[in-house]
Amino acid sequence: MDEVTFPIIIARGMLAAxxxxxxxxxxxxxxxSMRRHHPDLFRNLAALPPTRLQxxxxxxxxxxxxxxxxxxxSLTLVRGDAPACHATLKGSVDSLLALLEGRIxxxxxxxxxxxxxxxxTSAVVALRNTLDREEISLLDEAMALLGPLRGIGRRSVLRWEGRAERLRDRIIAMRAPDAPEGRDLAAECGSLRAEIETLKSRLAKQEILARRKQGVAA
Amino acid sequence: MRDIAYLELVCPAGTPAALRTAIDAGADTVYCGFRDCTNARNYPGLNFDAKELREGVAYAHARGRWVIVAINTFPRAGDVGPWHRAIDTAAACGADAVILADIGLLDYAMRKHPNLRRHLSVQAAASNPLSIDFYRETFGISRVVLPRVLAVDEVASLISRMKVEAEVFAFGSVGTMVEGRCTLSSYITGRSPSSDGVCAPAEFVHYREDGAFMESCLGDVVMNRYARNENAAYPTPCKCRLVTNDNASYLFEEPVGLNAVSILPQLKAAGVTALKIEGRQRSRAYVGQVVTAFRTVLDGLARGESKPQAVADLHAMAEGGKETLSAYKKGWK
Incomplete structure (x- = not known):
């Protein structure tokens, strides 16, 4: 089967709208649908301790x-206050879906x-490891819901995703005309901050070593 | 007879899907463990049962590759049954070797399954010729996995004075402890990496948000505190951030990942037989990416390229997002 990128822009748009x-x-x-196509996954999930993850x-x-x-x-939408749960997993919908599919x-x-x-953490680790045993295609699962129209649905979704990607790229280029292509300044700032923290740690270590040496020399 | 290009590539698999991924990406050998305390990656949802191992061995053998089984923890007093059963099951499933650390298990495997290759686990911490010779003469080991505390010249010196194959770590976690002897995690959690198979067990790990910071904790002990956007790491005690003289620093080891890809020719020249990729606890995406990168480099070196060519960036796969050559280029003794 051809490797197909999951139509994340369409998915995110639909989930938001x-x-x-x-x-x-x-x-x-x-x-x-997943239970029908991945019985081993659901058997393995059932064998885990009772767990609720937000x-x-x-x-x-x-x-x-x-x-x-x-x-x-089961997967249900949360209404109102956060329910009592064992753990919460947060991330962009792109990251979460990539995790579910084992792409990342x-x-x-x-x-x-x-x-x-x-x-x-053990609840999340157990879920990750259990999911990682299966090769899941969310696109296939979602399209299976369309029954005999799944072939047409798949082609349409991927065509619209391609158009959405091109539109997104144009908007990004228009919004940041001066920024070099592909640069994520916020991420770079974060990375530099982390580097400074590391250097501070190393400096501290060197200071300790120097003090020890001085002590020995004395 | 297997066709090994340059150096044997030994890759991790925590699940059957990861095993297939590793084989398809070009692993020469895949190592895995059973779903219990008999291996040093006993995490929830991970590892193989006998049926999965048998299927994995069949998949590998059909492609001319090996599967070896890590049974590398130390039996608890009076409870050796699970470890003996693990060796028997590995043999029955057609595994090509077992990776053992405990001398009692080495003796059991040698007597009960004399034709099953025995590799000495890194957990045995054998790092001098006398020790390795003892294991070879007494238990007939074919290979030793060297501890991650040796510089390249030390590896070369050691190999020149021993009569078994040497396997060294090439990618993944680094450890500053004496392998198989560390009790830092057991001191905090009560569960021993050496007998229960888990360092920093997941059920003792939790993360909490504190304003702009995130704290990682093992049991009741705060292991680290990360600023927003600062790369995070596992809350393992040997890589915790300690405050001394009002300075927070990594006194034992920073959270970094080993990547020896740039020194593969030196390791080959040192007499190394096999390269180990660490990470049975990692996902099949990790396995696929790292094994593909190393396969590409090894094939290039086998074709006569003089130095490793740049491959896919493995930076993001390293713990803490940082890479190191660790002890291979150490300035300390």
Whole structure:
């Protein structure tokens, strides 16, 4: 099968624009589809301790509750206050979906702070490792919901994603005419800040070594 | 007979999917472990059962590659059963070798499965010719995985005086501790890396947000405190940030990842047989990216290129987002 990039712009747009009940029903339908195509995944999730994880896409106005262990795994939209849960996983919807599909290394995302975990880390580690056993294509799962129209739906979604990507690139170029292409100044600032912290640490270490040497010499 | 280009590439697999990814990306050998305390990466949701191992071995052998099984923790007093069963299962599944650290297990494997290759785990911390010779003469080991505390010239000197194959770490975590003897994590959590198979067990790890900072904790101990946008790392005790004389610094080791790709010709010249990629606890995306990069470099060197060519940036894969040659180029003893 051809390697296809997940249509993240379309997905993010739909998740941001669609009414909550539609998103809720869509999430439930997606889980049913995945259960049919990945029975081992759901068996492995059921074998884990009962767990409730809040999944918080930082670029969407929604939060989700993923429950697994004992009962069949479920994904529901959170309404109102944060529910009692074992852990919260935060990140851009792009990062979270890439994690679900195993397209990106979760530790690398964690090192760069692209995702954050609050609460019981073992619950998130167990989920990551269980997901990583499966080769999941969210696009295939979503298109399977269209039944016999999935081929047409897939082609249309990918065509619209291509157009959206071109439009996004044009808007970025117009907004930042002076910035060199591809430069993320906020990220560069963050990286420099981290470098300064590291240098401060090294300096501190050198000072300690120097003091020790002086002590020995004395 | 396997066709090894330049140096044998030994790659990690925490799941069957990662094993297939490693083989497809060009691993010569894949190492994995069982879902219990018998291996040093006993994390939730990770590792293999007997059926998965058998299938993985079949997948690898069909492509002329090896699968070796890490049974590299130390049995608890009076409870050696799981470790003996793990060796028996690895042999029954057709594994090409077992990686062992404990002398009792080496003895058991030698007597019970004399035709199963025995590799001495890094957990045994064998780092001098006398020690390695003892393991070879007494337990018939074929290979030793050298501890991550030796400089390249020390590796060369050691190999010139030993009669077994040498495997060295090429990418992944670095450790400043004496391998297999560290008790820092057990002191804090009560669970031993050497017998339970986990350093900084996930159930003791938690992160909390504190204004603009994030704190990583192991049990009740704060291991590190990160400013916004500062790269994070695992909360392992040997890489924690300590405050001394009002200065916060990494006194033992900074959170960095080993990347020895630039010194592969020196390691080859030192007599190394195999390169180990660390990271059975990492995702299959990590496995795919790192193995592909190393395969590309090794194939280039095998074709006669004089030095490793630039490959995909592995910077982001390194712990803390920083790379090091660690002890290979150390200035300390």
């Amino acid at each position: 669609l009414p909550r009940p539609v998103i809720g029903r869509g999430a439930a339908a997606l889980m049913r 999944v918080e896409p930082t670029d969407l106005p929604h939060r989700f509750l993923l429950s697994f262990g004992e009962k069949p795994a 290394d979760s530790d690398a995302l964690f090192f760069t702070r692209a995702i954050t975990i609050v609460g019981d």
